[in-house]
Amino acid sequence: MKNLVYVLVYKITATVLGVCVPLMLFPVSWLSALGVPEQESYMFIRALGVAYLALCVGYAFGLAEALQGRRMLSVIWMGIVSNAGACLVFTIYGLQGDWNDWPYLSQLYVWSIAATAGLITLGLVLTGLKAPAHEISYARS
Numbered sequence: 001m002k003n004l005v006y007v008l009v010y011k012i013t014a015t016v017l018g019v020c021v022p023l024m025l026f027p028v029s030w031l032s033a034l035g036v037p038e039q040e041s042y043m044f045i046r047a048l049g050v051a052y053l054a055l056c057v058g059y060a061f062g063l064a065e066a067l068q069g070r071r072m073l074s075v076i077w078m079g080i081v082s083n084a085g086a087c088l089v090f091t092i093y094g095l096q097g098d099w100n101d102w103p104y105l106s107q108l109y110v111w112s113i114a115a116t117a118g119l120i121t122l123g124l125v126l127t128g129l130k131a132p133a134h135e136i137s138y139a140r141s
Helices: 002-025 028-033 043-067 073-095 104-128
Strands: none
Touching (some): 002 043, 002 073, 002 104, 043 073, 073 104
């Protein structure tokens, strides 16, 4: 269970600092410097940051369960789908060259997001899916 705790803490920290804060709070000039294409309105960029923050709330519930020795399968599967999907999307677009004209640090940032999402997916699969029945908890209503 300790390894699942580490994966969830890493996921929450990396997402809040690496994605939520920039998308929700960075000025447009900083977002442009990161390679975010100029837009008429940044409403959807800000909303995406909030959506990632909402996922982190779910991860926090999973973390609380893991700290008590239980695995919350709904949170684990949410994380696997979310991170595998993000890794796949970023990797496909990156391999197609969609950000080849972005500054080097921006490319590095986006590739690091893809790699981090892939590693988190692997971590959730390895530490989260192989739980004995007595360690599994389900979302409470």
